[in-house]
Amino acid sequence: MLYWLTHIVNGLSFGMLLFVIAAGLSLIFGLCRIVNLSHGSFYLLGGYIGFSVARFTGSFPLAVIAAMLSMAALGMLTERYLLRRFRVNPLAQVLLTFGLIFVFGDLAQWIWGGTPVLLEKVPMLSGATNIAGFSYPTYRLLILLIGVVIVLLLWWILARTRLGIFIRAAVDDGEMATGVGIRMNLLMTVTFGFGTLLTGLAGCIGAPFLGVYPGLDIEVLLYAMAVVIVGGLGSLKGAFIGALLVGILDSMAKALWPETGMFSMFALMAIALIAKPTGLFGLPMAPSSQVSVTEEMFLDPAPSSTSGSLSAAKTDWWARPAFAWTCAACLLAAGLVCPIILPTYYVRLFTLALIWSIFAMSLDLILGLGGIVSLGHAVFFGICAYTIGLTALRLTSSLFLQIGSALFVCAFAALVLGWLLLRSRGVYFMMLTIAFSEVFRAIAHSWRSVTGGGDGLAAIPRPAWTTSVETFYYCAFLVCIAVFVFLRFFVKSRIGIALVGIRESEKRMTSLGYNVERVKLLSFVVAGVLGGVAGLLYVYFNGYVSPEYFSVDTSAQAITMIIFGGAGTLIGPIIGAFFVVYVKNILSTVTERWTLILGILFVLMVIAAPSGVVGLWRKEWYKFRKKKSLSSE
Amino acid sequence: MAQTPILTVNRIHTYYGQSHILQGVDLSLNERGMVAVLGRNGVGKTTLIRSLIGFNIPREGRILFKGSDITQLDPARRVEAGLALVPQGRRIFGSLTVEENLLSSARKRAKKTVWDQNGVFTLFPQLRDRRKVRASHLSGGEQQMLAIARALVSNPDLLLLDEPTEGLSPSMVRELIKIFSELEREGQSLLLVEQNLKFALDVAEHVFILSRGTVVYESTALDLSQRPDVQLEHLGVSTGAKELPR
Structure with missing residues (x-):
């Protein structure tokens, strides 16, 4: 009895901490209509700053204040100088906050190092308190108290003050709010800062019992997203109830099944999704809150090169199809001869780039073409990799059976996940994809008996031919071309065309009689399986599997490649993959701060060239041809 | 006209993306009283209001309010300066x-x-x-x-009204006529954008007609009420009160 009571109170205090985090996330969403994916990073930084201040001054209250104020300032700066310029493009905003995860996370690791730090609490609070014969740590009771205070404070601000009226009016109808004289820009900056202030507070008061360590940012983000997925975004009540549910369930499940406790999070989100895709108390998804797909960001996969008034330039040699074929043939030839002329080191590097090309292309099928922005595509990479690892280690040495079972498991997972996740849209979908990939990573991490835990599966037996660098290169090369050709056909098929139509307007496609759900699900499964193919090659290439395959890093790298190359095209992700793999390789010899640079690159790409290299190329190309056709007239 | 205008709209051009909606609108409003801007569906009436309150910023042209240029201000600043909006569809x-x-x-x-x-x-x-x-x-x-x-x-110094009669019962419309007349008597300036010709003629003193993004007609309300030809040409309706003078 006492055992359970302890776990319930533990869950309650953890839930209160989650509430403080999720309330900020929800508040920001309600007003700014974006999900701040870097919310966990603000938590992490708050914890670290609290730790440093406490160590320097020896005062815990001072640490809390410093964490709150610094995070509020950082949040306001982020909103003012990064997010505000993309008010009309919520997708760019969410991607920016996604990129910031890596920037903040790696900066923190740079400053505070990779080992966990533990914030020491005030001696007065480190004891236990007796309540009705039940002894309980004082500090955890304090967290409960702080949670209750913040619930009341938030309720009071929202319900009883003029600021609250402004916020609620702006949540109802942002444009009209400016039309009655509410200064939205200021209100958004302040609200964003208040949201990050709350997270910074949580980071600091949570530090004494959770610790502060690299990777905590993503973990916290996962919990916060689970809370809002269950409770609903934009609602204080939802954040409160969701936080308590997640908090209690999590501490119960971890006590009952230490290895697979993470499954409970998975189950909870799945149930919430099936019951109500916008959470228990969530705001209805207004059109403005959907991730709007902007022309600027997504390119036409195969623009008709001879369209309209530009056809005057058609007679030029570089505009003929023969030129394009010659280019393709040259690339093909270069690809074929490169293992013969290049040193082994580069052949391995190119193999890696080819594998990443496959992965990035598969993601681009749903992201760029379908406008279905998945931030958790790594799930399929990881699932396939683990299936290969497990079957190879434990079941069979037959390559055919290994690959067959991996693809089957991957397709099945894609079908189930697609069926579940595609019920949601826009930001909910983005959150869910991150959340599910992180749940998989956490399970791979903790289910030691099957997945090998944090060490992953090593020494996976591989067929002899895969150890030859050249042979493996040709194998990857062939698969990459096969995937490219397949996708080319897929894009031009009825389903591919319907998919682009859905990206532009789902409603219109529905009223035209398309089975939108089925087209999306089918594309999701195809993308998943092809992503799995990349994972499969990667395992044979490396010979080991680790939980990091599932991580958002993996997905983020693929998205960076896509954005760099140009979303919505097939050649874009390949260009991006070669670029990112090559740059990563060069940088890794110079610095360890690859993640930071990836994050900065990601943010810069979103800001400066959201349509990527291919987009820039096409823009210049059209300009050039227009000039040509004008001068020839 | 000795009075300084409270609002001057000087050849504004407003776009929604690529579509060119307002194509050089000129308007001038004197202090006190109600001015109505009439026009059929889709001629840019609501876009005009949205440009005035600042929901859409015109690409060209200027808007002067009480003598100062507000063309680039955001809506909140315009409200601060003395504009207020009763939007289409109420949006409470x-x-x-x-x-x-x-x-x-x-x-x-x-x-x-x-x-x-x-x-x-x-x-x-x-x-x-x-x-x-x-x-x-x-x-x-x-x-x-x-x-x-x-x-x-x-x-507000100037109240902008975007089709306030839309979807209201006739008795409610009569009520509004009473209220607007009372506001006018108290010296409130109002700019009404309307499709409902009869209502506009009942409450406004001065009218403009907007067609395809420009002002095509301007007169007192009384004059327009006696010009069924203009009403028919630009609004496609007529109050039918007077016969065509032959």
């Missing part, structure tokens, strides 16, 4: 109570504060009874009253 804040809706926009001005909560409750007694009710639970007519009240409590 549904999750706020009646009282809170009024609090969202209430502001005092140095020189005159005529409208406070009590004042608008006197004008719209129904709202006083429902002050604690969520605005989304009000009837359409009550929501329209609330939208007008919400604009009034900011004590």
Whole structure:
């Protein structure tokens, strides 16, 4: 009895901490209509700053204040100088906050190092308190108290003050709010800062019992997203109830099944999704809150090169199809001869780039073409990799059976996940994809008996031919071309065309009689399986599997490649993959701060060239041809 | 005309993306009284209002309000300067109570504060009874009253009205005529954008007609009421009060 009571109170205090985090996330969403994916990073930084201040001054209250104020300032700066310029493009905003995860996370690791730090609490609070014969740590009771205070404070601000009226009016109808004289820009900056202030507070008061360590940012983000997925975004009540549910369930499940406790999070989100895709108390998804797909960001996969008034330039040699074929043939030839002329080191590097090309292309099928922005595509990479690892280690040495079972498991997972996740849209979908990939990573991490835990599966037996660098290169090369050709056909098929139509307007496609759900699900499964193919090659290439395959890093790298190359095209992700793999390789010899640079690159790409290299190329190309056709007239 | 205009719109061009909606609109409003801008569906009436309040910033042209250039200001600043909007479709804040809706926009001005909560409750007694009710639970007519009240409590120098009669019952429309006439008598300046010709002629002193993004006709309301030919040509309707002079 006492055992359970302890776990319930533990869950309650953890839930209160989650509430403080999720309330900020929800508040920001309600007003700014974006999900701040870097919310966990603000938590992490708050914890670290609290730790440093406490160590320097020896005062815990001072640490809390410093964490709150610094995070509020950082949040306001982020909103003012990064997010505000993309008010009309919520997708760019969410991607920016996604990129910031890596920037903040790696900066923190740079400053505070990779080992966990533990914030020491005030001696007065480190004891236990007796309540009705039940002894309980004082500090955890304090967290409960702080949670209750913040619930009341938030309720009071929202319900009883003029600021609250402004916020609620702006949540109802942002444009009209400016039309009655509410200064939205200021209100958004302040609200964003208040949201990050709350997270910074949580980071600091949570530090004494959770610790502060690299990777905590993503973990916290996962919990916060689970809370809002269950409770609903934009609602204080939802954040409160969701936080308590997640908090209690999590501490119960971890006590009952230490290895697979993470499954409970998975189950909870799945149930919430099936019951109500916008959470228990969530705001209805207004059109403005959907991730709007902007022309600027997504390119036409195969623009008709001879369209309209530009056809005057058609007679030029570089505009003929023969030129394009010659280019393709040259690339093909270069690809074929490169293992013969290049040193082994580069052949391995190119193999890696080819594998990443496959992965990035598969993601681009749903992201760029379908406008279905998945931030958790790594799930399929990881699932396939683990299936290969497990079957190879434990079941069979037959390559055919290994690959067959991996693809089957991957397709099945894609079908189930697609069926579940595609019920949601826009930001909910983005959150869910991150959340599910992180749940998989956490399970791979903790289910030691099957997945090998944090060490992953090593020494996976591989067929002899895969150890030859050249042979493996040709194998990857062939698969990459096969995937490219397949996708080319897929894009031009009825389903591919319907998919682009859905990206532009789902409603219109529905009223035209398309089975939108089925087209999306089918594309999701195809993308998943092809992503799995990349994972499969990667395992044979490396010979080991680790939980990091599932991580958002993996997905983020693929998205960076896509954005760099140009979303919505097939050649874009390949260009991006070669670029990112090559740059990563060069940088890794110079610095360890690859993640930071990836994050900065990601943010810069979103800001400066959201349509990527291919987009820039096409823009210049059209300009050039227009000039040509004008001068020839 | 000795009076300085309260609002001058100088050849503004407003776009929605690629579509060129307002193509050089010129308008001038004197202080006091109501001016109506009439026009069929899709000629840019609402776009005009949206350009005036700042929801859409014109790409070319200037808007002068009380002598100062407000073309590039954001809506909140324009409200601060003395504009207020009763938007198309009311757009009251549904999750706020009646009282809170009024609090969202209430502001005092140095020189005159005529409208406070009590004042608008006197004008719209129904709202006083429902002050604690969520605005989304009000009837359409009550929501329209609330939208007008919400604009009034900011004590604007110029009140912009975008099709306030849309979707209202005839008795409610008669009520609005009474209210607007009262506001005019008190010296409030109003700019009305309307499709409902009869209503506009009843309440406005001066009218403009907008067609395909430009002003094509301007006269007093009285003059327009005697020009069925103009009414037919630009509005496709006619009050039919007078026969065509032959």
